[in-house]
Amino acid sequence: MNMHVNTIEAFLEALVKELEVPEHRYEQAQTSYTSLGEWLHRPESTVRQYDPLVYCQGSFRLGTAIRPHTDAEEYDVDSVVELRSLTKRDKTQQQLKAMLGVEIKAYHDAKGMEKPVREGNRCWVLDYADGAQFHMDVVPAVPNTEQQRSLLEARMLDTRWASTAISITDRREPNYWVLSEDWPRSNPKGYSNWFASRQAAVFERRRRAILETMQKQGFRASVEDLPDFKVKTPLQSAIMILKRHRDNMFARDLDLRPISVIITTLAAHAYENQDTISGALFAILDRMDQFIVRDGRKYIIANPTDPFENFADRWEREPQKAEAFFDWLRQARADFRAAALATTYKDMSDAVYQRMGYRAATGAVDRLTGGSRLLRAATGATAVGAGTVTAPSFANADRRPTTPKGYA
Structure with missing residues (x-):
């Protein structure tokens, strides 16, 4: 047939x-975690000394997010706050999460957000105004490159993604309250890089085609002017x-x-x-x-x-x-x-x-x-x-x- x-x-x-998620929702999400990053780096920040980095993870990062069934449902924007100058030897999971929670709540109050900050098992949750139609899960993390590379090398496994490995908090874990090297592992940057590698050739062809179309229409567009979510x-x-x-x-x-x-x-x-x-x-x-x-x-x-x-x-x-x-x-x-x-x-x-x-x-x-x-x-x-x-x-x-x- x-x-x-x-x-x-x-x-x-x-x-x-x-x-498709409307482009302004991607822009809105990017603005939100950029704003949080700026807050954590302000002079009065209690975590600034730990070199915090805020970035997106999950379907918004991969470009596979889908719009909710109805306008009453919310977009779930997942983000990570990686404190790059901290290690698992410095804080317990509980201490890290509580420390970041102080800043999240201060950010919430400073921005005049009405809905209270919620605590999830792994994250803090910021609920934005009803019109924004999204909430942001903020996962505390520390680098885990060395331990992850050692684990992989011991089994003679591929280490190419280890440089972006992180450890995250989870209050369900038995070691949540004690100093320990045994934390839940994650690697959202590594996963998104792997995902990008599976479609790299097609992605580049499509990006070039979009840029050529924009240039023909009189726009002075470059690769830097074209966010990934537009491809x-x-x-x-x-x-x-x-x-x-x-x-x-x-x-x-x-x-x-x-x-x-x-x-x-x-x-x-x-x-x-x-x-x-x-x-x-x-x-x-x-x-x-x-x-x-x-x-x-x-x-x-x-x-x-x-x-x-x-x-x-x-x-x-x-x-x-x-x-x-x-x-x-x-x-x-x-x-x-x-x-x-x-x-x-x-x-x-x-x-x-x-x-x-x-x-x-x-x-x-x-x-x-x-x-x-x-x-x-x-x-x-x-x-x-x-x-x-x-x-x-x-x-x-x-x-x-x-x-x-x-x-x-």
Whole structure:
């Protein structure tokens, strides 16, 4: 069976437009953590001597954030405050978090923020005004380069990402109140650098194309003038689509919902620099389970920047989470194959709306047709002059190899 490749590509592009975070939200997030960084470096700051560095992590850093379902929901902006002149020998986790908490609360008061500062297990939470529609999680951290490099070298593992490793606080940890070298590890910079490496060639091509377009329009644009969030790659777009599909499939059972870092990691491993969203999406759906390792009874999805961290560690204790992931993957394959085989924009929307959401699916069609009923019902191939290729065919059985491919 054939699919109209240009048509499904147009539909997926429109679908991503429905999911995209508006640029002003990225700018707003950047302004917020920049402001916090300036606050921590002011002359009166009680942590200034420790050389604090504030940076973004998570989906906003990766460019895979999706807009909330409704205006009543908030964006979750994750940030890190790394005190670069402190070590785990200087403070306990509790002391570090409390020390930073004093400054976070002072910042909150100085900025006239109405909602109180909240404490999470790993972070402090700043809730911005209702109109801002976001909150910022602030995770305290110290460098962990030396210990991480030593751990990796002892096992003869890749150390290329160790220079950005950090240790973070978590009040659930048994060593939270005592001086210890045993802190939770993280490496958001390293992970984002690894993620960027998986799409580097396509990213650069797209960035150059955007710059050339701007220059033709009379703008004196340079690479420095173009923030990364203005460049969207097929990998990022495919992950956004898969995350929304996941969200709606598990809307009534959030505990079973596959976590974003698993989807993002497997998708980045499976991506092979496809230039189209459809090419990326179908390659990812076809291949992503090949990067799940089955070690006896245990599933392993290693953090590519820290092989000691298993993103699927809960699957062993809660096997229903593994089942939920494979159920979701089968459903995603079925839904997007049906969309690829459809010949009208309406049929594409009908194939995915239950998991993508009615608002996003119909909004994508309206973007393509201008709301015209005639164009909705017209064949997509006629509407865009499409060629055809063989529709994606996914394996019926889950493929769970014992050796991962492509791990850093």
